Amino acid sequence: MKQIIWRPAGTPRIVLFMLAALAVGGMLSVEFYQTKKIQPYYSEKILAARLAQEAMKVVKEERVRRRIPINRESDPTESGLIGLLVSPVTSNTGVLSAKQTSVNPNFAAVVVQLLRQAGVEENDTVAVSFSGSFPAINLCVCAALQALDLKPVVISSVSASSWGANHPRFLWLDMEEALYRRKVFAFRSVAASIGGVEDRGVGMSKEGIEAIEKAIRSKNIRYIEPLDFGDSIEQHMALYHENAGDAPIKAYVNVGGGTTSVGTKIGKQLFRPGLNRRLPTEGPPMDSVMTRMIENDAPAIHLVRIELLAKRYGLPIQPSRSPIVGEGTVFYRMEYNRKLAAGVLLAILGAVALFVRSDWGFRILFTRRRSGGSKHPEPMV
Numbered sequence: 222m223k224q225i226i227w228r229p230a231g232t233p234r235i236v237l238f239m240l241a242a243l244a245v246g247g248m249l250s251v252e253f254y255q256t257k258k259i260q261p262y263y264s265e266k267i268l269a270a271r272l273a274q275e276a277m278k279v280v281k282e283e284r285v286r287r288r289i290p291i292n293r294e295s296d297p298t299e300s301g302l303i304g305l306l307v308s309p310v311t312s313n314t315g316v317l318s319a320k321q322t323s324v325n326p327n328f329a330a331v332v333v334q335l336l337r338q339a340g341v342e343e344n345d346t347v348a349v350s351f352s353g354s355f356p357a358i359n360l361c362v363c364a365a366l367q368a369l370d371l372k373p374v375v376i377s378s379v380s381a382s383s384w385g386a387n388h389p390r391f392l393w394l395d396m397e398e399a400l401y402r403r404k405v406f407a408f409r410s411v412a413a414s415i416g417g418v419e420d421r422g423v424g425m426s427k428e429g430i431e432a433i434e435k436a437i438r439s440k441n442i443r444y445i446e447p448l449d450f451g452d453s454i455e456q457h458m459a460l461y462h463e464n465a466g467d468a469p470i471k472a473y474v475n476v477g478g479g480t481t482s483v484g485t486k487i488g489k490q491l492f493r494p495g496l497n498r499r500l501p502t503e504g505p506p507m508d509s510v511m512t513r514m515i516e517n518d519a520p521a522i523h524l525v526r527i528e529l530l531a532k533r534y535g536l537p538i539q540p541s542r543s544p545i546v547g548e549g550t551v552f553y554r555m556e557y558n559r560k561l562a563a564g565v566l567l568a569i570l571g572a573v574a575l576f577v578r579s580d581w582g583f584r585i586l587f588t589r590r591r592s593g594g595s596k597h598p599e600p601m602v
Contacts, residue, residue, distance in 0.1 A: 259553050262337050265368055266330035270546040273326035273364035276405050277302065277357065283399040289391050295384065298543045300324045302357045304387040309429035312417035315354060315382030318539050319527045323357040325544045330551045331534045332365035332522070335496050336472060339520040343370045345471040348461045348514065352416065352477030353381030353393040358524050359476055360396075363406045366474075373408055374464040376445070376457055378416025378479050379433045380425065389432050394440050411464050412443035420445070420453035420481045453481045457510050473514035473521045483523070484509035494526040495533070 281301035295317060296303035302324050341347060351359045366373045379394055381387040386396060394413060401409040415422035415433050422430045437444045447453035461470060475482045478489045484507040491501035492511060498520045500512060511521045528538055535550030
């Protein structure tokens with residue numbers, strides 16, 4: 222008489238335990254054996270970040286040479302790129318955490334990625350607007366532009382918000398001059414304005430405006446003295462095209478929330494941090510340099526809301542130590558090993574099919590039990 226193996230109506234606990242162990246073990250192996258995937262433009266990003274790191278070192282040395290103290294409480298990495306809470310050349314309030322987050326040479330890699338995404342290539346002309354509010358980001362933009370062999374036309378606004386380049390004896394133009402003199406960067410601003418409200422420092426003290434005017438005139442660059450907001454936009458656009466010559470402007474990079482660059486408060490809110498290829502569809506029409514650049518088919522890179530950009534590209538918020546070049550998901554990302562994940566999934570499906578959906582698992586277990594001297598399964602006649 223042929224023996225038929227009895228199979229329980231439910232799945233034995235030992236089988237469920239085996240399947241659970243297989244699933245957990247597989248999940249842990251997939252998590253543990255992730256692969257590091259290098260991101261696009263890696264070599265250019267590293268070059269730019271190293272150049273930015275060198276620039277930051279030079280700026281700190283210049284600040285020390287000028288005997289301007291560094292406050293470790295507000296500048297924990299002792300970069301020399303964090304200014305004062307308030308001074309005669311302060312144009313507006315600023316957020317200290319954003320300024321501390323900006324002191325990271327790896328932001329140069331972020332700028333490289335954004336410029337490449339904007340479609341710029343070697344020797345292309347790029348219009349740039351710098352603000353004294355974020356000197357560290359200014360340095361990173363310069364590093365990215367030089368690493369990519371681009372031709373920048375730079376216009377700076379000198380006044381700064383709280384904690385920016387707002388020390389009267391160490392303004393952004395002073396930092397820029399030191400970097401140009403030390404041959405870290407091969408270019409500098411072609412013109413500068415006071416900045417602030419209407420690009421004329423409306424609301425600032427007479428002492429502060431005079432200090433900025435003196436600084437601009439001492440650098441032997443064009444001093445932009447607009448009559449009002451509209452005139453400031455016209456002068457900026459004229460200077461960009463004049464210095465670009467016959468070359469088309471392929472992209473526009475803006476640092477900070479300068480009114481001339483992005484428009485009124487509405488414009489500051491509507492343009493997204495990062496790359497902007499089109500004008501905002503919400504809100505009323507607005508005039509600004511960024512608006513006109515986008516209308517002229519020049520993508521705009523808007524470097525504001527620095528903490529948001531840091532999170533987006535895997536950079537630390539308010540670092541307590543000087544960041545190391547090459548840190549962040551802008552350089553590489555940890556990704557799951559797809560072949561391993563597929564293998565684990567197939568193993569789990571196979572085990573389920575073997576032990577739950579068919580009799581083969583029970584036959585295997587029964588055979589093993591017999592070989593181990595255990596009792597025979599209950600037969601059915």
